[in-house]
Amino acid sequence: MVLGNDASSSSLSNKNLSVLVVDDDPLIRMLHDNYLKHFGLKPLVVENGKEAVDLFQLGTSFDLILMDKEMPIMNGVEATKALRDMGATSMIVGVTSRGSPSEMQAFMEAGLDFCFEKPLTFDMIDFILKELNVNDDDDTNN
Amino acid sequence: MRRQLQTMRKSLFDQGYLDEQFVQLEELQDDANPNFVEEVVTLYYRDSGRIILNIEQALERKPFDFNKLDAYMHQFKGSSSSIGAKKVKAESTLFREYCRSRNGEGCMRTFQQLKKEYATLRRKLEAYFQLARQAGPVETACRPK
Numbered sequence: 001m002v003l004g005n006d007a008s009s010s011s012l013s014n015k016n017l018s019v020l021v022v023d024d025d026p027l028i029r030m031l032h033d034n035y036l037k038h039f040g041l042k043p044l045v046v047e048n049g050k051e052a053v054d055l056f057q058l059g060t061s062f063d064l065i066l067m068d069k070e071m072p073i074m075n076g077v078e079a080t081k082a083l084r085d086m087g088a089t090s091m092i093v094g095v096t097s098r099g100s101p102s103e104m105q106a107f108m109e110a111g112l113d114f115c116f117e118k119p120l121t122f123d124m125i126d127f128i129l130k131e132l133n134v135n136d137d138d139d140t141n142n
Numbered sequence: 143m144r145r146q147l148q149t150m151r152k153s154l155f156d157q158g159y160l161d162e163q164f165v166q167l168e169e170l171q172d173d174a175n176p177n178f179v180e181e182v183v184t185l186y187y188r189d190s191g192r193i194i195l196n197i198e199q200a201l202e203r204k205p206f207d208f209n210k211l212d213a214y215m216h217q218f219k220g221s222s223s224s225i226g227a228k229k230v231k232a233e234s235t236l237f238r239e240y241c242r243s244r245n246g247e248g249c250m251r252t253f254q255q256l257k258k259e260y261a262t263l264r265r266k267l268e269a270y271f272q273l274a275r276q277a278g279p280v281e282t283a284c285r286p287k
Binding site: 027030 | 220
């Protein structure tokens with residue numbers, strides 16, 4: 001896989017990535033959906049952690065999951081733990097309004113690959129996609 | 143009219159109403175999504191209005207449930223940050239600090255100020271979008287210096 005220097009130039013490589021956005025806030029869902037589309041992705045969007053877990057139980061897998069922390073029914077920490085316990089190997093990136101180091105650490109320990117403070121920016125998504133493409137490249141070479 | 147629009151936009155940043163996050167929204171606007179920013183802001187005011195109401199009701203109940211107030215404001219702050227509402231976000235942060243220090247007077251005072259900033263921003267953005275519609279499509283806005 002040939003990697004571009006920025007995600008926008010490698011939007012072709014991003015097209016095959018499957019992405020799930022998990023957030024109870026409709027505004028954030030809309031924003032993250034559009035951010036990801038800007039990078040050539042077509043995310044699926046759900047409202048809480050349980051919906052993400054249900055999808056996984058149905059056999060749907062994702063390359064990338066953007067997981068909010070505070071959600072009703074099942075929060076991001078619970079959902080992340082559940083997904084990892086079920087063997088999910090997706091890159092799971094926490095996106096949270098709670099920015100204190102201890103809160104982010106607790107979220108990370110649930111099984112995240114990265115955790116960012118809201119709101120997402122283009123630079124953050126670019127970083128995430130580069131990490132994802134690098135991981136895919138390593139798997140191909142191994 | 144475009145110059146007027148640019149001046150209006152610049153003043154929103156210079157006066158501290160908006161921050162860099164708003165620019166990120168503008169960068170998502172294109173021919174396929176020509177009214178994206180206005181749609182996002184409209185959604186923000188619709189959803190955050192409910193949170194404001196919840197906080198108002200919570201502040202009418204004594205003694206204050208500071209945990210609940212903090213939780214509401216956490217949600218409100220997140221949405222406000224996402225559209226780049228800088229002054230509103232600042233008041234949200236202050237409100238949460240008063241919640242954590244269990245300062246009811248501080249919460250009430252800050253909440254009044256927050257509502258003023260929230261309403262002012264709404265007014266200014268409505269005027270901005272109205273002018274933008276009249277001016278027609280413009281090129282991607284420049285980042286503020």
